[in-house]
Amino acid sequence: xxxxxxxxxxxxxxxxxxxxxxxxxxxxxxxxxxxxxxxxxxxxxxxxxxxxxxxxxxxxxxxxxxxxxxxxxxxxxxxxxxxxxxxxxxxxxxxxxxxxxxxxxxxxxxxxxxxxxxxxxxxxxxxxxxxxxxxxxxxxxxxxxxxxxxxxxxxxxxxxxxxxxxxxxxxxxxxxxxxxxxxxxxxxxxxxxxxxxxxxxxxxxxxxxxxxxxxxxxxxxxxxxxxxxxxxxxxxxxxxxxxxxxxxxxxxxxxxxxxxxxxxxxxxxxxxxxxxxxxxxxx
Numbered sequence: 001x002x003x004x005x006x007x008x009x010x011x012x013x014x015x016x017x018x019x020x021x022x023x024x025x026x027x028x029x030x031x032x033x034x035x036x037x038x039x040x041x042x043x044x045x046x047x048x049x050x051x052x053x054x055x056x057x058x059x060x061x062x063x064x065x066x067x068x069x070x071x072x073x074x075x076x077x078x079x080x081x082x083x084x085x086x087x088x089x090x091x092x093x094x095x096x097x098x099x100x101x102x103x104x105x106x107x108x109x110x111x112x113x114x115x116x117x118x119x120x121x122x123x124x125x126x127x128x129x130x131x132x133x134x135x136x137x138x139x140x141x142x143x144x145x146x147x148x149x150x151x152x153x154x155x156x157x158x159x160x161x162x163x164x165x166x167x168x169x170x171x172x173x174x175x176x177x178x179x180x181x182x183x184x185x186x187x188x189x190x191x192x193x194x195x196x197x198x199x200x201x202x203x204x205x206x207x208x209x210x211x212x213x214x215x216x217x218x219x220x221x222x223x224x225x226x227x228x229x230x231x232x233x234x235x236x237x238x239x240x241x242x243x244x245x246x247x248x249x250x251x252x253x254x255x256x257x258x259x260x261x262x263x264x265x266x267x268x269x270x271x272x273x274x275x276x277x278x279x280x281x282x283x
Contacts, residue, residue, distance in 0.1 A: 025065060027078035029085050036078050037106050042137045044075045044104040044128050049082040049094050056115040057098035063118060064100070067125065074129050075102075102128040104136060152183065164195055189262055197227035208237070215241065215249050219256055226260060234260060235274035243281040254278070 027035045027047070036045050048064055050057035061079045068077040082089045082097055092101055092108065101111040110128055155170035168191045174184040200220050208214065208221035218241045225234040238257040242250055257278060264271050 025068070025077045025079045027080050027085075029087055032078075032080075032085075032088055035076075036103055039076055040103040040106055040136075043073065044102050044109065044132050044136070045078055046075055046125065046128070047078045047080055047088075047092070047101045047103055048098060049080045049089055049092065049100075050098045051082055053083075054097055060098045060100070060115050060121075063121060067118075067122065071125075075125065104128075104132045152187075155187065164191060167191060168195070186262075189259070193223070193226070193260075193263055197223040200224050200227075212240075212244070215245070215252060218253070222256070222260065226263070231260075231264065232270050232274070235270070236277070239274065239277045239281050242278065254282070 036047060039045050046064060046068070048057075048061050050061050052058065064077050065079070068075065080088050082094065092099070092111075096113050098115060099111060099113045102109045109131060110124070112124060116124075151170065151174050155167045155174070158167040158170060168188065171184045171188045171191065174181055175188065178184070200223055202224060204217065204220040204224045208217040211217055218237055222234040222237045225231075225237065235257065238253055238260070241253040242257065245253055257274075261271055261275070266272075
């Protein structure tokens with residue numbers, strides 16, 4: 001569409017406006033200002049004028065309803081029954097049904113008339129979103145990307161350089177400032193484990209297998225197995241140690257196992273399974 005279209009008359013709706021329900025995106029003269037004009041300041045709003053007497057136009061509305069659900073908030077949708085909302089149709093100068101208009105910043109941006117294949121509609125929608133990229137306020141309810149904390153960026157840069165000691169010091173500095181910082185705690189646990197495990201020989205597993213009662217050897221073997229990306233083997237080894245020992249040795253084995261659990265997301269299936277096995281071994 002060329003030139004500005006005056007939609008201001010629609011800001012004062014009649015006392016009552018009929019509502020014809022089509023999905024969750026029905027718009028009438030009564031709520032056009034809020035759902036289209038105001039909303040289009042944040043993201044483009046695709047307005048589909050249709051008729052319930054036109055099966056093809058209803059199919060197009062249903063397609064757009066599905067596509068907006070997959071759009072992740074990049075655009076919004078308004079389904080307008082033309083015969084019940086003639087002032088909206090007249091404001092857009094609609095000549096045929098269905099007609100689809102993209103509104104951005106309160107003004108029509110692009111349009112097409114008639115039912116179209118899904119691929120063509122998707123291509124048109126992509127072009128609309130690209131045309132307003134960076135020019136609107138954006139959806140206030142959409143997840144906002146958080147700026148990167150420069151302290152963590154510095155620590156990760158040290159890791160990339162292979163400076164584990166420097167990275168460890170950086171994370172410790174963060175914890176000194178914020179003792180409750182969960183991200184720094186998790187990173188420090190990972191670093192401490194890597195620093196410990198990478199110094200161990202692979203033969204630590206054979207050494208522990210040859211002497212099942214050696215608690216220190218079992219700890220080393222579990223670290224090597226975990227370092228080799230075999231958490232189930234490491235957990236089973238320490239759970240077996242818990243089951244075989246008592247007193248201080250058992251407490252030490254349980255403590256080490258819980259420390260290894262903390263290196264992972266606690267919802268991981270192998271962590272959940274290992275916790276069940278530990279409970280059985282303890283009780």
